[in-house]
Amino acid sequence: MECAYFDAGVCRSCSLMGRPYDAQLADKQSHAEELLAPFGVGDWLAPVASPEAAYRNKAKMVVGGTMDAPTIGILDADGHGVDLEACGICSPGHRAAFPVLARFIGLARIAPYDVPSRRGELKHLILTESPDGELMIRFVLRSTEPVGRIRKHLPALLAELPNARVVSANILPEHKAVLEGEQELVLTEHDTLPMRLNDVTLHLRPQSFFQTNTVIAEALYGEARDWIRDLAPDSAWDLYSGVGGFALHLASSAGTPTGTEVTGIETSVEAVASAELSRTDAALERVRFAAGDATAFALGAAPHEVPDLVVVNPPRRGIGAELAAWLEASDASHVLYSSCNAASLARDLAAMPSLRPVKARVFDMFPQTTHFEVMVLLERRLQPVE
Numbered sequence: 001m002e003c004a005y006f007d008a009g010v011c012r013s014c015s016l017m018g019r020p021y022d023a024q025l026a027d028k029q030s031h032a033e034e035l036l037a038p039f040g041v042g043d044w045l046a047p048v049a050s051p052e053a054a055y056r057n058k059a060k061m062v063v064g065g066t067m068d069a070p071t072i073g074i075l076d077a078d079g080h081g082v083d084l085e086a087c088g089i090c091s092p093g094h095r096a097a098f099p100v101l102a103r104f105i106g107l108a109r110i111a112p113y114d115v116p117s118r119r120g121e122l123k124h125l126i127l128t129e130s131p132d133g134e135l136m137i138r139f140v141l142r143s144t145e146p147v148g149r150i151r152k153h154l155p156a157l158l159a160e161l162p163n164a165r166v167v168s169a170n171i172l173p174e175h176k177a178v179l180e181g182e183q184e185l186v187l188t189e190h191d192t193l194p195m196r197l198n199d200v201t202l203h204l205r206p207q208s209f210f211q212t213n214t215v216i217a218e219a220l221y222g223e224a225r226d227w228i229r230d231l232a233p234d235s236a237w238d239l240y241s242g243v244g245g246f247a248l249h250l251a252s253s254a255g256t257p258t259g260t261e262v263t264g265i266e267t268s269v270e271a272v273a274s275a276e277l278s279r280t281d282a283a284l285e286r287v288r289f290a291a292g293d294a295t296a297f298a299l300g301a302a303p304h305e306v307p308d309l310v311v312v313n314p315p316r317r318g319i320g321a322e323l324a325a326w327l328e329a330s331d332a333s334h335v336l337y338s339s340c341n342a343a344s345l346a347r348d349l350a351a352m353p354s355l356r357p358v359k360a361r362v363f364d365m366f367p368q369t370t371h372f373e374v375m376v377l378l379e380r381r382l383q384p385v386e
Contacts, residue, residue: 001052001368003088010082011074014089014368021052025364028372032362035346039357041376047362048219055367057214059087059094059127060179063105063112070105070112072098072125079115089368093129093163097137100160101125107156108149113142118175121146126170126180128193128204131214136166136193138206140180142173151187158188165190168206180207192277198222200248203277207270208243216365220373221249223361224311224336227377228260231334233308238264239294239323240313244275244287246338250311251279251287263307264289265297295323303331311336318344324351335378340365342374349376356381 006017016024029047064081065071073084085098105112105122113120124140139150147169158164167188172181184206192203195210197218204210211217228236228250238247241264251262266272266289275289290297294312299322310332312319318341319327327335328351335355339345349357355378363373 001088005084005087011084011087013074015370017368021049021367024367025049025362028364028370029362032342032360032372032374035342036349036357036360036374036376038346039349041360042356042358043360045359045361047364048216048223050213050216050364050367052367053088054091055213055215056089056094057091057129058210058212059090059125061098061125061127063122063125064114065112067109067111068106070102070122072102075115081112091129093133093135094127097127097135097161097164100157101137104153104157104160108146108153110139110141110146110149115175123172124179128210130165130193130204131196132194134163134165134193135161136168136204136206137161137164138168138170138180138184140170140172142171144169144171144185147185147187154187164188166193166206170206192274195243197245198225198249200245200252201278201281202243202245202248203274203281204243205270205274208268208274209271210243211245211365213365216363216373217245220338220363220365220375221245223363224338224375225249225252227359228309228334228336231309233260233334235261235307236263236309236311237298237307238262238311238313239298239319240315241266241271241275241289241311242268242313243271244278244289246311246313246336247275247287247289248278248282248284250309251284252282260309261286261307262288265292265294267291267293295320295326298323298326298330306331308332309334309336311338313338314344316341316344318348320348321351324348328352328354333380336375337378338373338375340371340373342372345374345376349378352378354381355379 071081071083171183247264
């Protein structure tokens with residue numbers, strides 16, 4: 001993939017831009033195999049490739065410039081806006097929406113936030129596109145001051161973007177390097193974006209995390225279900241469950257006559273609400289989601305509550321020493337570990353020597369960058385008979 005922004009030195013976010021994609025994928029596979037070599041992975045499956053371009057379902061764009069000439073993209077070293085409306089890794093739906101949103105900023109007279117002077121209102125635009133082409137559009141504002149004007153002119157925006165299902169205002173009053181604030185005002189009739197993956201529909205609320213690459217997320221969840229189907233666990237935990245991607249795929253796998261009983265644990269209340277809506281919509285009675293800390297939940301469980309299978313999909317830091325130690329000492333027969341950081345995965349595996357990686361696969365969630373997802377199925381080693 002070639003990128004004019006990268007070639008001009010305007011944006012260097014995609015550090016592998018211009019490198020042949022086959023070489024990118026081979027390097028990621030080699031890096032994963034090298035990091036996990038000490039643990040004797042039983043079977044390395046071929047890496048799952050992504051589309052090279054237009055793969056992002058979520059665009060997190062900084063707004064700069066002025067009301068009449070806004071930039072939608074990133075900030076330069078001096079804190080001024082750099083326009084990236086034609087970014088090639090963003091979805092076609094994003095790129096079609098950016099110029100419409102630029103005009104709307106002027107129509108609704110929303111002053112872009114100027115970082116050096118700490119003045120203005122509109123900090124970010126966050127867009128998510130569903131597999132069906134519907135959009136969630138979030139205006140991240142310093143205050144509620146522009147919300148009335150956004151409401152007033154919203155019909156004009158929806159007329160130009162009829163695929164915009166959810167529009168909201170997120171309020172971020174602090175001057176700090178974070179993407180969004182705690183307060184969310186939904187301005188449309190719909191407050192969730194359906195994300196249809198395989199035969200599962202996930203209902204995404206504005207502040208819920210979802211995998212960046214829809215094609216790879218679908219492959220990841222489908223593969224997880226395939227790996228687990230033959231194990232037919234009666235019970236499973238999905239720790240760091242997010243909006244329920246793994247949990248809902250496992251629960252609907254028909255591995256047992258009544259399906260697997262799954263408990264999903266996630267710190268984000270919004271993500272749990274999304275997952276519960278999806279569970280209800282799918283009529284999965286043996287699934288439940290709760291808000292809480294994954295490690296605290298595991299450590300607080302009684303021995304008879306430990307499931308056959310534990311799924312973990314942690315942030316980049318990994319599951320950490322406490323949860324790894326608990327898994328090592330537990331009676332769980334299998335662990336499915338999906339990681340966006342192979343280095344922290346390797347560190348966690350070193351703390352769980354009783355769990356043997358029987359298969360692993362790289363999923364290229366982030367083409368044009370050095371990042372990737374790797375999923376490993378761990379099986380408890382049988383203790384030698386004395």
